[in-house]
Amino acid sequence: MEEKLHLLRQHFEELFALTDDQWNFVQSHFQYKSLKKHQFLIQAGQAVNFEYWIIKGLVKAYSIDDKGKEHILQFAMENYWVSDHCAFQHQEPGTIFVDCLEDSEFFCLSLENREKICLEVPAVANFFRIKSNNGYINLQQRILSLLTMTAESRYEYLLNKLPKLIQRVPKKLIASYLGVSRETLSRFNS
Amino acid sequence: MEEKLHLLRQHFEELFALTDDQWNFVQSHFQYKSLKKHQFLIQAGQAVNFEYWIIKGLVKAYSIDDKGKEHILQFAMENYWVSDHCAFQHQEPGTIFVDCLEDSEFFCLSLENREKICLEVPAVANFFRIKSNNGYINLQQRILSLLTMTAESRYEYLLNKLPKLIQRVPKKLIASYLGVSRETLSRFNS
DNA sequence: AGCTAAAAGTGACCTAAATCACTTTTCAAG
DNA sequence: CTTGAAAAGTGATTTAGGTCACTTTTAGCT
Numbered sequence: 001m002e003e004k005l006h007l008l009r010q011h012f013e014e015l016f017a018l019t020d021d022q023w024n025f026v027q028s029h030f031q032y033k034s035l036k037k038h039q040f041l042i043q044a045g046q047a048v049n050f051e052y053w054i055i056k057g058l059v060k061a062y063s064i065d066d067k068g069k070e071h072i073l074q075f076a077m078e079n080y081w082v083s084d085h086c087a088f089q090h091q092e093p094g095t096i097f098v099d100c101l102e103d104s105e106f107f108c109l110s111l112e113n114r115e116k117i118c119l120e121v122p123a124v125a126n127f128f129r130i131k132s133n134n135g136y137i138n139l140q141q142r143i144l145s146l147l148t149m150t151a152e153s154r155y156e157y158l159l160n161k162l163p164k165l166i167q168r169v170p171k172k173l174i175a176s177y178l179g180v181s182r183e184t185l186s187r188f189n190s
Numbered sequence: 191m192e193e194k195l196h197l198l199r200q201h202f203e204e205l206f207a208l209t210d211d212q213w214n215f216v217q218s219h220f221q222y223k224s225l226k227k228h229q230f231l232i233q234a235g236q237a238v239n240f241e242y243w244i245i246k247g248l249v250k251a252y253s254i255d256d257k258g259k260e261h262i263l264q265f266a267m268e269n270y271w272v273s274d275h276c277a278f279q280h281q282e283p284g285t286i287f288v289d290c291l292e293d294s295e296f297f298c299l300s301l302e303n304r305e306k307i308c309l310e311v312p313a314v315a316n317f318f319r320i321k322s323n324n325g326y327i328n329l330q331q332r333i334l335s336l337l338t339m340t341a342e343s344r345y346e347y348l349l350n351k352l353p354k355l356i357q358r359v360p361k362k363l364i365a366s367y368l369g370v371s372r373e374t375l376s377r378f379n380s
Numbered sequence: 381a382g383c384t385a386a387a388a389g390t391g392a393c394c395t396a397a398a399t400c401a402c403t404t405t406t407c408a409a410g
Numbered sequence: 411c412t413t414g415a416a417a418a419g420t421g422a423t424t425t426a427g428g429t430c431a432c433t434t435t436t437a438g439c440t
Contacts, residue, residue, distance in 0.1 A: 063334055071337040073330060086327045118319065122312040129308065129315050132322035137276045139329035140263060144253055146336045147261040147369045151397075170417060179337045184397055186419055341427070360387060374427055376389055381440105388435065398425070405418065410411105 001032065004055050008107055011053070011079055015130055016123035026124060029113035033106045041106070042084050042098040047091075050108035051083035057104020058168055062176070063096045072177040075101075075165055081131065101169060151180035152188050191222065194245050198297055201243070201269055205320055206313035216314060219303035223296045231296070232274050232288040237281075240298035241273035247294020248358055252366070253286045262367040265291075265355055271321065291359060341370035342378050 008030065009023055018026065033052070035041060041059060042048055054076055061074040061082055073096060076082040087094040088111060118125040145154050155178055159166060166174060175185035198220065199213055208216065223242070225231060231249060232238055244266055251264040251272055263286060266272040277284040278301060308315040335344050345368055349356060356364060365375035 063338065065338045069338075071334065073334060073337075085323070085330065089323060089327060118316055119312075122309075122315055125312055125315040125319050126308055129319035129322060132319060132326050133275070133279060136322050136325045136329060137279060139326060139333060140275065142333060143329060143336070144261065144263060146333070147263075148253065148255045148259075172417065176337075181398055182418080183399080183420080186417095187397095362387065371428055372388080373390080373429080377427095384437100384439085386435105386437075388433100390431100390433080392430085394427105394429075396426095396428090398423100400423080401421090403418100403420080405416105407416075408414095410413090 004032070004105070004107075005030075007055060008053060012124070012127055015127050018121070018123055022121050022123065026117050026121060029117050030107040030109055033108050034104070035100050035106075036103050037100050040097060040099045041082070041104075042094055042096065044094050044097055046094055048084045048087040048094045050110055051081055051085065051088055051114070052106040052108055054078055054080050054082065055105040055107060057100060057106075058102040059098050059100050059104060060169075060173060061096055061098045070176055071179075072173055075169060075173075075177065077165070077168070101173075146179060151178055151184060154178045155180075155185060155188055194222070194295070194297075195220075197245060198243060202314070202317055205317050208311070208313055212311045212313065216307050216311060219307050220297040220299055223298050224294070225290050225296075226293050227290050230287060230289045231272070231294075232284055232286065234284050234287055236284055238274045238277040238284045240300055241271055241275065241278055241304070242296040242298055244268055244270050244272065245295040245297060247290060247296075248292045249288050249290050249294060250359075250363060251286055251288045260366055261369075262363055265359060265363075265367065267355070267358070291363075336369060341368060341374060344368045345370075345375060345378055 005027055009018070009027070012018060012023075012026070030053075033041075035057075041052060042061075044064070056078055058075065058077045059082055060072055061076065061084070062070045062072045064070055074082065082098060084094040084096045084098070086092075087096075091111060114128070118128060145157060149157065155174070158174065158178065171185060172182040175182045178185065195217055199208070199217070202208060202213075202216070220243075223231075225247075231242060232251075234254070246268055248265065248267045249272055250262055251266065251274070252260045252262045254260055264272065272288060274284040274286045274288070276282075277286075281301060304318070308318060335347060339347065345364070348364065348368065361375055362372040365372045368375065
């Protein structure tokens with residue numbers, strides 16, 4: 001566990017250095033969780049008590065429409081943060097599912113604890129500020145890709161951007177992420 | 191100008207209170223700008239030196255594809271922040287345009303100044319942290335709407351969510367925002 | 381008020397991608 | 411190693427929405 005916490009500290013310190021005291025304070029606000037493939041981290045309709053930093057593994061975050069079809073909002077793997085951010089932030093029942101595509105391990109941060117460490121340690125507030133901003137930028141680019149590109153070029157774009165991800169994830173899930181049917185994706189390129 | 195700065199202070203203090211000293215420090219890092227309808231705030235290919243808080247007015251942020259077609263990323267009005275966030279954050283030439291749909295006024299914040307006030311005044315770091323997080327949540331919902339909803343229901347959804355906006359913006363721009371053609375939008379509902 | 385230009389509406393036709401139905405391949409669990 | 415299930419591929423058909431061409435309406439500007 002020491003080792004895993006060290007990974008989290010490194011993750012924070014990629015942006016801002018922390019003193020040992022600060023880190024000890026921060027660290028004490030996380031809790032560890034481990035799940036097997038196919039287990040749920042978050043389920044629609046239930047409370048979302050945490051956001052999760054992924055130590056190891058791979059998850060998908062998705063919503064299910066009225067026809068039972070799955071729409072993938074995000075894939076998240078090592079070093080990513082994942083949650084039903086909307087439900088978490090507003091402390092409402094969730095609307096999306098997050099489940100494990102591989103055995104996974106997490107550090108869990110409650111809203112209360114997040115606010116506590118942000119107010120106590122400014123470097124942490126700045127860390128989350130920068131992270132959220134980068135996330136925002138990524139989502140803007142995804143929106144632009146949905147508005148401007150054909151399904152096929154979105155696929156090529158993703159192949160270039162996250163080649164390792166594609167190898168870890170079934171193509172039908174990639175299709176769902178791109179907003180295209182499994183069959184159509186299968187007809188693309190090579 | 192006092193009055194306009196007061197609006198900005200109110201905007202910050204919706205989330206975290208500031209002492210007068212803190213506010214004076216923060217305030218001194220903004221500069222004022224005013225533009226007429228049809229003028230550009232940001233142009234693709236040029237440096238993006240600021241992010242902008244809108245005192246008054248309405249702008250559209252959009253990219254232009256290889257066929258010359260406009261795709262609207264965001265509408266922004268009073269109290270909104272707008273920029274080419276990607277180019278701004280990485281201090282690269284921009285890829286999108288932002289221009290005024292109405293005469294507009296802004297407070298401009300450079301990247302250097304943003305980092306300065308965030309590091310100096312933790313409440314400001316927390317302000318931007320929460321704002322970015324909320325922005326992230328909104329974009330996730332927009333992505334879900336693009337993945338799960340038909341063009342028509344996206345339109346209805348927008349009508350409900352931002353009815354005032356629709357009245358200030360030509361329908362062909364709404365169409366572009368929704369990722370649907372002007373003609374198709376025109377055939378919806380009433 | 382009158383004029384121009386932008387915006388909005390509409391019909392006819394076209395196309396990218398969805399859907400349905402089925403086959404083949406791959407993978408994981410006993 | 412085998413076997414059942416999930417994933418992937420493929421053909422035929424349908425459909426939401428795009429494109430083109432034109433008309434009508436609305437809004438700004440002298």
